Amino acid sequence: MTAVAAPLTQDGRSGIWGWITTVDHKRIGILYGVTAFTFFLIGGIEALLVRTQLAQADGTLLSAEAYNQLFTMHGLTMVFLVVMPTASAFTNYFLPIMLGARDVAFPRLNAFSYWLFLFAGLMIYTSFFAGGAPDGAWVGYAPLSGQITEAVRMDFWSVGLQLLGVASIVSSANFVATCFTMRAPGMTMLRMPVFAWMSLVVAFLLLFSLPSVAIGLFQLFLDRNFGALFYEAAAGADPLLWQHLFWIFGHPEVYVLVLPAMGIVSEVLPVFSRKPLFGYEFVVFSGVAIGFIGFGVWSHHMFTSGMGPVAEAGFGVATMIIAIPTGVKIFNWIGTTWGGRLNMSTPMLFSLGFIAMFVIGGLSGITHAVVPSDYQQHDTYYVVGHFHYVLFGGAIFGYVAGVYYWFPKWTGRMLDERIGKIHFWLMLLGFNLTFGPMHILGLNGMPRRTYRYPEGLGFEFWNLMATIGSYIIGISLLFFIWNIIRSRRNGTLSGSDPWDGRTLEWSIPSPPPEHNFDEVPLVRSLDDFWHTKYAEDEQGRAVRIPAVTGAEIDVFAEEEGEAHGDIHMPSPSYYPALSALGLVILGYGFVYLSFGWIAVAVGGVVALWGLFGWSLEPVTRSEHH
């Protein structure tokens, strides 16, 4: 069996217990990735059911009740259980390596974030068997979400999202501390790879946006279960408060979803154009600018809520402004490929696909920024088309590019190029066939979030096309899965640097050892690894430096006592998984409040046991090899 992850930990733990107690960022990255991909398939099935229902007028496959649960869970799954954890998977695996570090700042906290994500995601899914899944849309607008009384569906939703939020917040604090305090000697902030920068911006976005929705969710929970009146219009409250608190989180959230994918594209394009990234500083600072401005546009999701012309104009203008840094990135990516010797392998195809699809999505986004136009587009399929172009054609294409690019690093083997190209073209075709027509449907008046449409409104043809497109996407994913399974077993061996890469992850073996670097690198420039391989001749062309052994190149920092055998890695621990389990049990107690006090007590005890054990154990218990 090909070893996908690092070999045995220092403690010699293997098997399931090794995975449960791991604090190795690479293993945690793989856990996130595999879990996210599984949820992706589940969310995809939910989408296929929705699309099948809508393929014809007056569809009869799903009742309204079932439909509402499926589209709600599709949205929730894709946003919180697929795209965010996928970004986390890449950040977890590569951020430390790109920075020349051996792990993240808080390895056990890192593990805790994963286990909390897994257990909370599973918890939300158990709602299907416990009276029904959440059905108030992934955005859960009050007052509806406060009034849904079927079983405890919306409590699974609010409690589950809280737990997922906790996982993201602590993970973000982890990545911020890592970026600011654990870079290798010589790696200034402006020598970090773009992917590392985007991960840092995303961490800040989450840290400063999640608390807003956390409060909204608590308020909703209190309204539903303790008779609070935060969103009760009859008592003089304003349900619009929910929308504000939600979208203050929700808008930065969409940049959380797409910025890491933009980071990946910024890594892939230079390598496959054999040119440095054009305008590195511009790409970095435009990412930071998107992060900042992203906090100032949230009410563009609320143009039709009656805020008044001043608010609408303000948020409309801000939304247009945010197109500028986005455009800066696009132009810099074009500048990167322009004049390069392009290697059109699958990672490059998906990256170019990202740019094209994201631009289309961005253009429809601009039309949303025009307030009177948005009045017509809001709550129609036009919006559904827009966000799938940026989130699927954008973010997901970018993450798939990352999988094709970095699969060799995780496994030591290449993914198959022919199957990859079939995957790409089928997915591109299916994707555009599914979501392109939605712009037409929306402008023709088809509303979203409705379980069926009657005959005679002219919606039939494009809905059928969209459904066919969704099945083509499904088929393309089968090729993807086949590619992964086949290549893990029989893929061409890749070596450490199959793409002639530029960044530090290509300087270590594939897969990397637990401690990442035998010796901590001394970083002298941006794309430092590239500069250890190539010098420039008088005409500025790259000239390969003859391969030398490590003893001859002075690329490694000298550290006393840091010879290979003396590296102390953090020890495995079961406290993170235990604490996460305790919190989720606590969560069940809050969902089932009427008789859930036992779960609250048990969960509380387990969580406290985990947290105290964790805070009292030393980070490293192991001796030298």
Add this chain to the structure above:
Amino acid sequence: MSAHSVADPIPADHEGGFDLHRTRKTGMWVFLGSECIFFGAMISTFLLYRNTTADGPGAELFDVAFTSASSFVLLMSSLTMVLAHNAFERRDIRQARIWLTGTALLGATFLAGQIFEFTEFVHAGLTMSTSPFGSSFYMLTGFHGAHVAIGVMMLTAMVILSTSGRLHHDRGLNVELVGLYWHFVDIVWIVIFTIVYLLQV
């Protein structure tokens, strides 16, 4: 060198190549930055609903003198906290334990004051379900109180650990980090006390 810019890479002469204490402080400070949004959202909700009393009682229930006293108690607990940290840095564990105990006791006193205040208000007819004002008041002060309670738990844990010599610099449960958390909880109360109690516009 005491003035490091954000751009400096870390010196590689600590075990594992990085300074864990500095890393932990970075994590704690960014977490506290995040908590500003958390409390900011609750304070905003309160400001939105400060006059939505739905024929129920409103700010006239507040006993500013009483709350000032309990605010003073919490403020002084920040003093004892920083003295505890100072003692710990001087390796005077016994002194540290005394001040930590004092901090925990002052925190518990503050909580007792809060509970007393809440029971008075409930008797006077202000509950979470009386009005949006009631909901937002109890949620804001309740969450703050929960933060204080968690702080008292951590302080008590450290007092107990210090009796058996198990209060270390390099563990997660760490006097300086708990101190930062505790002071933060205090300054949040400064904001709440000013906006909720003193500024009953």
Add this chain to the structure above:
Amino acid sequence: MTVVQHTAHPAPKLYWIVALILALVTALEVAASYIDALDPVLVPLLLGLGAIKFGIVIAFFMHLKFDRPLYRSLFLLGVFGSIPLFVVLLLTFNAL
């Protein structure tokens, strides 16, 4: 490469002085809230005094004045980020 030296901790006396200042400012605030004549300027006055207490605790008790600039940036980003955010929120409700 040198290590950041932990800046020497101030003597306890400084902390007692800071605590005294905090107590005095609190007393001023409470007094001001009872003096009717100050009503027109009460809001900015109390917010200002509160901000002073806030700042003193952060700078001295939390040691931020003497610590790495990074910590200051991280925390003040939260403070000064949340204020405009929620001011805009409340303005859309005409609640300010």
